[in-house]
Amino acid sequence: MRYFCAPMNLHEYQAKEELKKYDVTVQNGIACTTVEEAVAAYKDIAERTGTKFVVIKSQIHAGGRGKGTFKEVPEQHGVVVAKGEEDAKQIATNMLGNTLVTIQTGEVGKQVNKIFLGEDMYYDGESEREEFYLSILLDREKKQNVIMYSTEGGVNIEDVAHDTPELIHKEWIKPGSDLMPYQARKIAFNLGLSGTAMKNCVKFVSKLYKAYANLDCEMLEINPLFKSADDKIIAVDCKMSIEDNGLVRHKDLAALRDTSEEDPTEVEASEHHLSYVKLDGNVGCMVNGAGLAMATMDMIKLSGGDPANFLDVGGNANAQTVEAGFRIILKDPNVKAILINIFGGIVRCDRVAQGVVEAYKSIGDISVPVIVRLQGTNAVEAKKLIDDSGLEVQSAVLLSEAADLVNKAVA
Numbered sequence: 001m002r003y004f005c006a007p008m009n010l011h012e013y014q015a016k017e018e019l020k021k022y023d024v025t026v027q028n029g030i031a032c033t034t035v036e037e038a039v040a041a042y043k044d045i046a047e048r049t050g051t052k053f054v055v056i057k058s059q060i061h062a063g064g065r066g067k068g069t070f071k072e073v074p075e076q077h078g079v080v081v082a083k084g085e086e087d088a089k090q091i092a093t094n095m096l097g098n099t100l101v102t103i104q105t106g107e108v109g110k111q112v113n114k115i116f117l118g119e120d121m122y123y124d125g126e127s128e129r130e131e132f133y134l135s136i137l138l139d140r141e142k143k144q145n146v147i148m149y150s151t152e153g154g155v156n157i158e159d160v161a162h163d164t165p166e167l168i169h170k171e172w173i174k175p176g177s178d179l180m181p182y183q184a185r186k187i188a189f190n191l192g193l194s195g196t197a198m199k200n201c202v203k204f205v206s207k208l209y210k211a212y213a214n215l216d217c218e219m220l221e222i223n224p225l226f227k228s229a230d231d232k233i234i235a236v237d238c239k240m241s242i243e244d245n246g247l248v249r250h251k252d253l254a255a256l257r258d259t260s261e262e263d264p265t266e267v268e269a270s271e272h273h274l275s276y277v278k279l280d281g282n283v284g285c286m287v288n289g290a291g292l293a294m295a296t297m298d299m300i301k302l303s304g305g306d307p308a309n310f311l312d313v314g315g316n317a318n319a320q321t322v323e324a325g326f327r328i329i330l331k332d333p334n335v336k337a338i339l340i341n342i343f344g345g346i347v348r349c350d351r352v353a354q355g356v357v358e359a360y361k362s363i364g365d366i367s368v369p370v371i372v373r374l375q376g377t378n379a380v381e382a383k384k385l386i387d388d389s390g391l392e393v394q395s396a397v398l399l400s401e402a403a404d405l406v407n408k409a410v411a
Helices: 014-021 035-049 085-095 155-163 181-190 195-214 244-249 264-273 288-300 320-330 349-363 379-387 401-410
Strands: 009-010 027-034 054-057 079-082 100-102 115-119 130-139 144-150 168-172 217-228 233-235 239-242 274-279 285-288 307-314 337-344 369-375 393-394
Touching: 009 014, 014 027, 014 195, 014 239, 027 035, 035 054, 035 115, 035 337, 079 085, 085 115, 085 217, 130 155, 130 195, 144 155, 144 181, 144 195, 155 168, 155 393, 168 181, 181 195, 195 217, 195 233, 239 244, 264 274, 264 320, 285 288, 285 320, 285 401, 288 307, 288 401, 307 320, 320 337, 320 349, 337 349, 337 401, 349 369, 349 379, 349 393, 369 379, 369 401, 379 393, 393 401
Parallel strands: 285 307, 285 337, 337 369, 369 393
Antiparallel strands: 009 239, 027 115, 054 079, 054 115, 130 144, 130 217, 144 168, 217 233, 217 239, 274 307
16 A cells, blocks of 8 residues: 655654664754753753754754744744753744745745754864765666765755766665675765774765665755764764655654645545645646556646646545545645546446546535546446536547547636
């Protein structure tokens, strides 16, 4: 069973806890949901580390937190260093429950419900410390995992790739294979490390890749990857996305899902075991099979519309799933028409058609045109069911017919 149709993102504090299980060195800290917890965490960290400096980070599923600001408190950034107990209390007050706007959230922003108080990484001054970038993901073109890394850490890696692409290094690993020791040494060398720092980096990268593979990550990003003045290699920040199909092997990770960070309609769709992604178009689509869904979205574009969503009902479509799909699509005020495109293979077309009729009656007044294209097993019987239903549902057999009807609906 698929839980989601997109990778599941973890918060920074969650990702760091997972990395600890693989003995990956991370910035230690405490996650808090209230101001009182934040003050207690500040005291604990300050006493333990012997410094008054404690970093406070907003926990949202978006990048650019450090440069981001809060709608309610514009002078407050999403990642700052507290320099005392009262300072920590004020920062926590400014963050918790308020809306952080970053380059990735857009103007809407995201509400901060949790913050992470982390240990100061500049405990020995700044003269010998360095910040790097490192990420692991799948290179779909080469069909191999790739480690991307750069000496330019702590900044937008997109800008580095655009302005100075020669500073981006890549190391490929075949799926199912381990990161070889020589590859880990090559990464450390290209980062300009030597001596103890190089040895620590080799260990760090090897353990990190093991975590990436074993956790079924789709993406694992460390920015910055930090070399301290005493040559420790530390993950100061961490972004981790888990491949949705891998979650069946990681029930503990699935339990970490934060639905407050997701689109409500996508959450609702997952509860009905529908693969749904909201888009910005005007034609809602409901299809069985991801490949057919992609082809349907192309057809919508060619017909003059724009897809409002990706929605795959799978091979077990019935009246309940069709009705759930209708309700989810209709929550989008931009939808001007709905196209249902079903190829009858595992699921019979007449079964889907009956589901459409029942769902249509159950929902009641549907104010946008509904176009149903059924092809495959029992397609003729399905078309008759639609045509005889008395409902304002337009049926089509050929893809070209469906395209014409969509064009008329959005014109």
